[in-house]
Amino acid sequence: MASELEPEVQGLDRTFLECSAEETAGKWLQATDLTREVYQHLAHYVPRIYCRGPNPFPQKEDMLAQHVLLGPMEWYLCGEDPEFGFPKLEQANKPSHLCGRVFKVGEPTYSCRDCAVDPTCVLCMECFLGSIHRDHRYRMTTSGGGGFCDCGDTEAWKEGPYCQKHELNTSEIEEEEDPLVRLSEDVIARTYNIFAIMFRYAVEILTWEKENELPADLKMVEKSDTYYCMLFNDEVHTYEQVIYTLQKAVNCTQKEAIGFATTVDRDGRRSVRYGDFQYCEQAKSVIVRNTSRQTKPLKVQVMHSSLVAHQNFGLKLLSWLGSIIGYSDGLRRILCQVGLQEGPDGENSSLVDRLMLSDSKLWKGARSVYHQLFMSSLLMDLKYKKLFAVRFAKNYERLQSDYVTDDHDREFSVADLSVQIFTVPSLARMLITEENLMTIIIKTFMDHLRHRDGQGRFQFERYTALQAFKFRRVQSLILDLKYVLISRPAVWSDELRHKFLEGFDAFLELLKCMQGMDPITRQVGQHIEMEPEWEAAFTLQMKLTHIISMVQDWCASDEKVLIEAYKKCLGVLMQCHGGFTDGEQPITLSICGHSVETIRYCVSQEKVSIHLPVSRLLAGLHVLLSRSEVAYKFPELLPLSELSPPMLIEHPLRCLVLCAQVHAGMWRRNGFSLVNQIYYYHNVKCRREMFDKDIMMLQTGVSMMDPNHFLMIMLSRFELYQIFSTPDYGKRFSSEITHKDVIQQNNTLIEEMLYLIIMLVGERFIPGVGQVNATEEIKREIIHQLSIKPMAHSELVKSLPEDENKETGMENVIETVAHFKKPGLTGRGMYELKPECAKEFNLYFYHFSRAEQSKAEEAQRKLRRQNREDTALPPPVLPPFCPLFASLVNILQSDVMLCIMGTILQWAVEHNGYAWSESMLQRVLHLIGMALQEEKQHLENAMEEHVVTFTFTQKISKPGEAPNNSPSILAMLETLQNAPYLEVHKDMIRWILKTFNAIKKIRESSPTSPVAETEGTIMEESSRDKDKAERKRKAEIARLRREKIMAQMSEMQRHFIDENKELFQQTLELDGSSSAVLDSGPVVSGTTFTALGPAQTQVSEHRQFVTCILCQEEQEVKVESKAMVLAAFVQRSTVLSKNRSKFIQDPEKYDPLFMHPDLSCGTHTGSCGHIMHAHCWQSRLNFSDQPNLTQWIRIISQQIKALQSLRKEENASIPASSENSKNMEEVELPQGFRPDFHPQNPYSENIKEMLTTFGTATYKVGLKVHPNEEDPRVPIMCWGSCAYTIQSIERILSDEDKPLFGPLPCRLDDCLRSLTRFAAAHWTVASLLVVQRHFCKLFASLVPNDSHDDVPCILDIDMFHLLVSLVLAFPALQCQDFSGISLGTGDLHIFHLVTMAHIVQILLTSCTEENGMDQENLTGEEELATLTLYKILHQCTGSALKEIPSGWHLWRSVRAGIMPFLKCSALFFHYLNGVPAPSDIQVSGASHFEHLCNYLSLPTNLICLFQENSEIMNSLIESWCRNNEVKQYLEGERDAVSYPRESNKLIDLPEDYSSLINQASNFSCPKSGGDKSRAPTLCLVCGTLLCSQSYCCQTELEGEDVGACTAHTYSCGSGAGIFLRVRECQVLFLAGKTKGCFYSPPYLDDYGETDQGLRRGNPLHLCRDRFKKIQKLWHQHSITEEIGHAQEANQTLVGIDWQHL
16 A cells, blocks of 8 residues: 555655745735635645555654645745744844743652742742752652743742743833734734634634534545544553454554554544545444443544544644744734634634633643643733633633543643642632632532432432542542632732632532531441441542631631621521421430530430531631630620530530540441541541541530530530439449440540540640640640650651641741651661650640550650659640630539549549449549649739639548538549559659649648648658558569579570580580681681692691581581582672673573673572582692693693594594504503593582582573583583672672671671582583583683684683683593692692783783873882883784883782782682681781782782793793784774773762653653653663653563563663662662562652652652662672562562563
8 A cells, every 4th residue: 555655645745845935925925815825725735745644654744744834824924034034033022031841741840848839839940950949948749741830920939939040031021011012013913814814723623523524615626535543542441452452453463553552542542544434434343342341432533534634734733833932922922812812603712712612522632732832822921811811710610511521631631721820829819809710619519519418418328430430520629729729818808808708608508518418327236238438528528628727717817707707607507507406305414513404315326427517617717716816806796695505516526426436336336437437537637627626616615605514415425424423323333234345335435535525625736725826736746746756757747737738837846846866778867856845745635546645655654764753644734725715624623523533533442343444543633633733824823813713622622512421532532542453543643642732832822821731741751651662562572573583594594405415515516617717716827828839728627517407407518428508599690791782692502611801791609508518629639849830831731632632533433442442542642641531429429419400500590591411511601600709709898898808798608618619519520521621722712722723812801710610620631630740730820820811911901091100110120020021012912012101000000900810819719728818818908919929829029920931921922912803902993801890880870869850851762752751760780761661662572571671681680670760769679570679769858768759759869878788789699689588578569560660
């Protein structure tokens, strides 16, 4: 199909190119009917340019559209070449002082917590960095896309509205001048013409609803039969469903289907088929059929290709308009005029209205394009912003209804623009007064919640999924209301008052529908069958919480409004209580001679509801009357006399009784829904407008009633009236009813009731209730939270209520009440309470949950014990009440209260006859304490001649009335003070008596009656002595008990040791043996240790016993016994890599014999250190007449020659035995060499099997191939792993400046020892021939040999790997040599030879720039020797080597370059030969060069090696330097690794986290054409940004689809990876495809906490120590281990599909 199109397209191109923009524009200027001309042009060209086939070519289409369609418009608009016209316009324009940058998804945005008017005011990064806010308390978030930067908007900021860049543009703003004055008349006219036509065209074509034909003026002459099958996005179907359906419908591959689905999700629509009508219709029917089973089907339309073309161009036009108006404010103003101009059809006919109202019919792409245009035009022009706001408010109801039924997310709806309009305070006020916006929003909201019950309350029962979906949508209206109310008016106009109160009426209507919703009745008998729906009502309550607070704030800011609102609210409450008395009979209660009329009502039998927003709003307003003193200024305006206190308190009291009964376990059968409701009622999110307001309402009621009456009503509601009104009822009760449950329930109810009284009197920290301010309230919250335990900043913030700006007000006061402790490497910073604040602790603080209360009590008592104080927790001194609430304190001295206290104390005194509890008593003591504190305060603050009416002390001293003569409360307290069963409360009772005496002193304050005084004190003294004696006795008993227990324990220990004697013996032995190995025990100190060579230190063998960790069987480690092993973990590693891009193409054919010095990928072996020991297997021969290096090389070369000729012969020989023997003789064998000898394997079968297993494991993992024991590469991989592991440990020790042989952790020590010996013993299980062949080839790389000409050049060999392989392969040759040359000699010569090769390597690659300070050309022998060697190299390389620098500099490079090699070799020979390290190397500090050389039998002047063996070395050096590769390197045609190799580090991270977010927001997915990545993830090893967790970037790896991160770990970290997920701010560890875990990030806020998920938005800064810790994990190859630990600790991690990240 494509091929048919080609020639046609080319033909088209020709006609397009002939069409000149200038000529077309000229024609238009002459035209009489411009609209017709332009439309004809579009009708002719648009369908020819856009959508010519199945696959769009956007680049080509845009180019042609610019040339043929937009070009003429630009010419027409400028009247000249736009290249010159636009810059002229731009120059004439005054730059805007508004920033207006529209945010991309994931871009960082900043809000200043000090200066922003509300949290929606944000800055882009550029403006933020140039503003004063960067030094304030700011919050950083990532944008969801779509908002814009508020820099320059003076209404958004309390101070600092401009950044430095926009400040420059503000100088000229005197008054709002009309931007059109800067344009010439004819430009204005032309712009107006073209904008009007184009904007109308775009709106018309985008809102066109027929699929098959075009608007009349765009119809084409001949209509082709080409259609598109267009698939639209919805938020119902998942990616998977769409992909599956498309594969079926248009039979495409999965990859294509994923492409389609991604585009549909991004742009909102995509054509999935192109062809004639029938062909497209068929695809449509399949899609509809396949997706309509459970949900509504996907939306698909078959559209004519020319219509699609026009729509695509329409979008292009809108973007073009957006870019054109950027040149000049004048152009922007004209576009706004065109857009808002009324059309011919009157109301709602302007272009802007038409677009807004058809918003929900448009697809995602079209919506976002026109929203962007609105933002850059209407919202950036202050005059038209107002006009647009009015249009938006007029259409508000329709827009919201469209949004509720639409299935796209809020961010794609035009309704989302409300945040840009309603948050501007001046606009919000204007819309409230002119458009009555507040009422509109609330009415719209009410219209959508139509389900009501008989009383007109909201009903959320049996909620269908669709309703729930609608309810979620409707909640956004509440958000709009919040925006409108977010800034309180400072000045009120009458119009604003009027309209606000009208809105307030609507709001009361809403609350009235909530008053009493979801009523519940106690289940008796059987458990409730279906949990009732409760969440919807609470969701509504939570969403409205801030609105209710804000409405109260508005009311508080104007006295007239407050009074009116109060009256209205009271009126509505009366209506709600209208049916209050029906059917509830009145009863009379009386106690202590007081009586009160109330109604019969039982919470445990009738309906009760937890939702009482109208009562609570009234309570809030009442407190505001008190706070703003309106109540005292205008009492005549307030209906306070009409209030009926019993009516006010009735419902809140029921609610609190319900909580008490639930706590007492009376509502168990009502299921979890009730438990959850009670939880949220007290929860920090809701309590402000629920629980707290109920307490306030009761306080309001009590302050206006006789306290005795209140207490009787309360007893009645708590269903406790019987108990306290009938004398001796308690006794009868406990003897008659033995039912434990009922007693328990009543006890709990009494406790709860007393707690409520404590709260009513004690909670006066709300401004308006007590004489306090808001900071004291927040201080008190913090003190009580921190008295439970020290807390991190985030925990503390969570436990405090947030206001509508997400602020808790904590930061302003925290310093005064707490100290901050900084965090260490892990953990978080903590706030600890200052000791002086402990006196403000109130045990019955009303926001404590039960658990918190007991923790706090425990913590505070513990603290007092530590400070050697008594453990009483008396009630704190409280601030005075406001006058309106002052009468509240009388509840404490009312007769009924004294009766209740007396009764409970009586029960406690005669503690056996009654059912009572200690908690009950504790609460009574607290109440008595409160009353005493109160009286003391009254006395201390009393004016002269002022009678203090609070006389609690007198009342508690009086005994009861005549008939039953109960003792006074004071007397009972004195009795209880010595009660042995009340140990815990003693201190408290003592405190009460002390305070009582103090008050008496103040009362009497003149020495009139000293007798009473002394009586009190004497009594106190005697009781105190008794007390002391009692305590002493108890302490003595406790001491004796402790001693007894200790004696028993030591007896048991002795017994155990006797029984397990051998175990203890052995522990001691083992300790001895292990220390011997480590501390070089048996060898006399002062001797020097040598690890190899003729002078090798002999170490006696230790017998070692080990215990198997699995079966606990013990055994001596011997060669012939069972193998004891360590669990090894072999992994590929690139931690030391200098070249990550290298990739093994075909692992089956790859030859790993030589390791390249860039260490691109090694095999690392780690172990958990559980035991295995290998025998020191080396045969020891005497070191007499051993050959020197030159002789040794000759001998070895001869042996190799012999071996090779033998092999050749063998391969060539005819299999006849006689021939064979002849051949043997023909080869001349070196003396003592017996190639036919095959050594015995000393190891047991079991050990051999283990050796094979380990070798195969390294081979399988390292090369990523299938295991094959016979493969010749197995030994190489085994040796390589040994070398690589030693290298990586040497690197870690060097990086941390630790000594080489310092105390290594024992698991590392065991691992290295075992690994080295395993590798050393491995040749015994491999084929001898194979190992010999490896040795010959390895040897040939240093000593050239005719038969091996394919060895790499000296620059491309890692010398340490070569050393390990040569030393470990050498025994295979040496075992056939009987000439008396020892193995040790061979090791030494190999080591020397490799060391010399390494020195040459270093000299060839050393950076030879001169060092400025020439160190006075120190010419020691080392320097001279090095210089000489360098000259030899210079000759050998044919003078290609750079000119000779100073010897001092050369020697320095050699020393530095060879250090890592020497350290690795020392470790290797230490573990191979078991020679202890000299003590000098075990300390850190010096470079240890000399000590290392001694330990390794090297001369300290390394160059001596060359001089001693000059005869052979010169020829070797020459052969090394002759290599072609070396020549190429020296001539600069290739590069090589230079020494010492730098340590790899993780990438450098920026100090401030927001620069990372910024970097990530500019990163777009590499595969889906410029689309923003949803989860940008940074590789910390190489710094690549990846698009994680998305379909677009999945690749195939070993036959599986994996995400970008998993794929990257294979190329960058050979299977292990460390990533930072930028948007979540968390570190991700991955290992292989299936394992991963999240790790805490190295970024902390100022409070020492991480913020994973960026939820809190505090500024984050890099913590170097934590980053080093992550780097250390990587260096130690512990990533996989970390993941293992994490997955063990947290099972949910196992279920995550890590491979998709």
